Amino acid sequence: MNLKITRRDFLNGVLLGAGALLLELPAPLRLSAQTKPKDGFSGVGDYASSNGNTSEVIRVFQAIEHGNYRSLKREISDTGELYDLVIVGGGLSGLGAAFEFNKASLKQAKCLILDNHPIFGGAAKRNEFIVQGERLIGPQASNAFGIIDRPGIPGYDIYTELGIPTEFDYGELASGLKPLDFDTTNFGYRLWFDSKNIGHYYAGQEQGTPDKWVAGFWEKELAGTPYSEKARKDFLRWRNIADRQYEGEDYGRWLDSMTYKDYLEKILRLDPEITRYADPVLASVVGLGCDVISAYAARQVSMPGFPEFQGHRSLRNSHWHSFPGGNDGFSRYFIKALIPEAIEGGTSFADIHNGRVRFPALDQEGNKVRLRLGSSVIQVEHDDRSAPGKSATVIYMKDRKLYRLNARSVVMACGSRLSRKVVSDLPAGHAEAYSRFHVSPILVANVALTNWRFLYHLGFTACKWVTGFGFGCNIRKPMLVGNYRPPLDPDKPIVLTFYISFHQPGLSIEEQGESGRKKLLGTSFTEFEFLIVKQMKQLFSEAGFDTEKDVAGIILNRWTYAYVNPQPGFYFGKDGKPALRDIIRKPFGRIAFAHAELNGHQHWVGAVDEGRRAAKQAMVVL
Numbered sequence: 001m002n003l004k005i006t007r008r009d010f011l012n013g014v015l016l017g018a019g020a021l022l023l024e025l026p027a028p029l030r031l032s033a034q035t036k037p038k039d040g041f042s043g044v045g046d047y048a049s050s051n052g053n054t055s056e057v058i059r060v061f062q063a064i065e066h067g068n069y070r071s072l073k074r075e076i077s078d079t080g081e082l083y084d085l086v087i088v089g090g091g092l093s094g095l096g097a098a099f100e101f102n103k104a105s106l107k108q109a110k111c112l113i114l115d116n117h118p119i120f121g122g123a124a125k126r127n128e129f130i131v132q133g134e135r136l137i138g139p140q141a142s143n144a145f146g147i148i149d150r151p152g153i154p155g156y157d158i159y160t161e162l163g164i165p166t167e168f169d170y171g172e173l174a175s176g177l178k179p180l181d182f183d184t185t186n187f188g189y190r191l192w193f194d195s196k197n198i199g200h201y202y203a204g205q206e207q208g209t210p211d212k213w214v215a216g217f218w219e220k221e222l223a224g225t226p227y228s229e230k231a232r233k234d235f236l237r238w239r240n241i242a243d244r245q246y247e248g249e250d251y252g253r254w255l256d257s258m259t260y261k262d263y264l265e266k267i268l269r270l271d272p273e274i275t276r277y278a279d280p281v282l283a284s285v286v287g288l289g290c291d292v293i294s295a296y297a298a299r300q301v302s303m304p305g306f307p308e309f310q311g312h313r314s315l316r317n318s319h320w321h322s323f324p325g326g327n328d329g330f331s332r333y334f335i336k337a338l339i340p341e342a343i344e345g346g347t348s349f350a351d352i353h354n355g356r357v358r359f360p361a362l363d364q365e366g367n368k369v370r371l372r373l374g375s376s377v378i379q380v381e382h383d384d385r386s387a388p389g390k391s392a393t394v395i396y397m398k399d400r401k402l403y404r405l406n407a408r409s410v411v412m413a414c415g416s417r418l419s420r421k422v423v424s425d426l427p428a429g430h431a432e433a434y435s436r437f438h439v440s441p442i443l444v445a446n447v448a449l450t451n452w453r454f455l456y457h458l459g460f461t462a463c464k465w466v467t468g469f470g471f472g473c474n475i476r477k478p479m480l481v482g483n484y485r486p487p488l489d490p491d492k493p494i495v496l497t498f499y500i501s502f503h504q505p506g507l508s509i510e511e512q513g514e515s516g517r518k519k520l521l522g523t524s525f526t527e528f529e530f531l532i533v534k535q536m537k538q539l540f541s542e543a544g545f546d547t548e549k550d551v552a553g554i555i556l557n558r559w560t561y562a563y564v565n566p567q568p569g570f571y572f573g574k575d576g577k578p579a580l581r582d583i584i585r586k587p588f589g590r591i592a593f594a595h596a597e598l599n600g601h602q603h604w605v606g607a608v609d610e611g612r613r614a615a616k617q618a619m620v621v622l
Helices: 007-012 054-066 091-102 156-162 187-195 229-240 251-255 258-268 272-286 297-299 310-316 328-338 349-354 416-422 428-434 451-458 508-523 525-543 578-584 604-619
Strands: 076-083 085-088 113-116 126-131 132-140 198-204 212-214 369-372 374-383 394-398 401-407 410-412 439-449 462-465 474-476 496-503 553-564 591-593
Touching: 007 251, 054 416, 085 091, 085 394, 085 401, 085 416, 085 604, 091 113, 091 328, 091 369, 091 439, 091 604, 126 439, 126 553, 132 328, 132 439, 132 496, 156 328, 156 394, 156 410, 156 604, 251 297, 258 272, 258 297, 272 297, 272 474, 272 496, 272 553, 328 349, 328 369, 374 416, 410 604, 416 428, 428 578, 439 508, 451 525, 508 553, 525 553, 591 604
Parallel strands: 076 401, 085 113, 085 410, 113 369, 198 462, 410 591
Antiparallel strands: 126 132, 198 212, 374 394, 394 401, 439 496, 439 553, 462 474, 474 496
8 A cells, every 4th residue: 555646546536625745645555456436446346336425426416506507508308208206316215205106106107216326325325345355345324223123113114015134144253262242333322332342542642641542431430531530420420311301391392402512511511521522423423513413313313311321221222233235225125126127136135135236127118116327406397387387397417418307296305405406496485494404424434454353452343532533433243144244253354434524513503514525525535545544553553453464445435415414493493483394394386305304313214204205295296
């Protein structure tokens, strides 16, 4: 990793950003031969051309943002197509909408999904590596699910209809090796609040003060950490609090009236160190930190400080899982149900997970549901603009050419930032509500390791730090699926995953999102790689980590509008006004809205439910 990269490779790794001075920084050479797309090194397999938001996706979106397509003077080709339903977005919301349409509509009804990425799934995609002959898979973003195996649990119907397993096999360490506690996800709260094999790293606070690792953070009641005695006591109270702080019947609305920071520091009267510790953890789930996120959102994503958390007790009884590629397992199950020929093999879990994608089958004439990839929608408009008529017109760009088709109904299952720009003549209420949706980015970095002996030496499978690049990383216990059986051995390859947010406490919620996007897009692949490797050297060098020997490659997944940031009032409304999401859930003529963001804290069940709800609304007008 010490060779110079070419000018071409450098430019391919930059998303309209600066960084020319970094031409001398190292590049991931071992995997570079596998593929070199525009957005940096991307591994192998069907997902190699689609890591996060690709430069082409970003280019078209920025043009839409700047109004470049408002006049539409360029030549538009009419496809002559008319669909009963057009769905904008092929993520889990869009696939959920298509699933509902497929099940509830007439046999002859037709649906088209338009997705702007090179492969379906939205944020529920995978990265794949080949390292020393081993195939390794990591999540691009969307991650973690609980088994839904009995009626009454949200998502039970769709989980069972798709035929998703309720039992999974995982790799185990060989006998003779010291036991280690692994998380099975990259978002498992047990990882940060209950694992004995997570190491907390503290850089020297003053000159001459050595850096130190602290193991058993919670079990040893923060012994060895640099926190004050008061802060240590407050950490433990935060984690184990059992009392509700408000007895009114409108408990949720009360929590939604304040930020999580205010709840921690003004209601619980905890030391500000707790807020600083929680900031990156919360930001990795809802995009930004405690100073701008609703306390209700923090409770919904199981942050401590609420009686529902119940300290380590609830965590040890939880059963969170992650498919090897994160929630790509769900997107693949949907595609197999909607277009069976689109994934080779049968309907077994192993076939759906491991089968290659047959791309031509996705947009094949005769399918009840078709999926057209690489298609960026730039305008959705009712045919009769004065009063929604009998159909809508959808204009999209594919291969830098514009096309027009017609739809009897439309579901906008893309992000709120796109919908508010491309849907013509939005009602004033929708436009005003959209203006108060704040969205922030995240970077997910998957580092392919030739071995993880340095982590084994430390006795850690996950790490958290206070200063530096990012805040934490972990390796997962690998889920075994059919012939996908990666080893769990300190001397064998594995994927180390970083979730890197761009929260900046002290700035407004809108400023944090915009500033974070500038950093995400204005930082070259090479510079991000340098920062990741630098952080790993600081953490692991003394344990034997060697960049040249241990790092096989790095894949970056840049998500520019990854998370809606639910500020106070997002869930229940504010100042007598309805909640923003309730306004957007109302259809506009033949157009319904199904963003995963409407759930507030985004997860696969909420995303699918929003899609199904919007599809039902859309089908009313058919």
